[in-house]
Amino acid sequence: MRTVQVAEAKAKFSALLAAVEAGEEISITRHGKIVARIVPDTPRMAADVFRSCWEDTDVDLEAPADMLPEPTPDWD
Template identity: 50%
Template sequence: MKSVSVAEVRAHFSALLAEVEAGGQVAIMRHGKVVARLVPGQAQTALNALEHLWAGDPRTVDLQEPADAPPRPMTSALPW
């Protein structure tokens, strides 16, 4: 995520909007603290939101539960 000052936002607002429109995110800083974020307006898919967690083709990610996962509670196995 790109960080910019309020002064930079005023000077380059159109360019920052173009960057966000292309899928980027911009943190707006005042006195070293984030006061706002510019993010794309459209909802992301789960695949796009988690894409940064792995390298390469996201379609090759194995989504199987690991063998050492803790057991699920019995209530989740009951049909009622």
């Protein structure tokens, strides 16, 4: 991740956006502290976000079989 000062970000904003479009993440700093990040806008689904949680584990993601309905009491 590249880090740039606010003044440089103002002067080279178009070039920074081109770098972000190419996949780079850029941090913008003021007085040495990060105040913002420019990241690529990649649409993601929730499944993509959590995919790493279940890809490398032995988690069983199969849905359980439907249960038979329970009898209801007679309300005579």
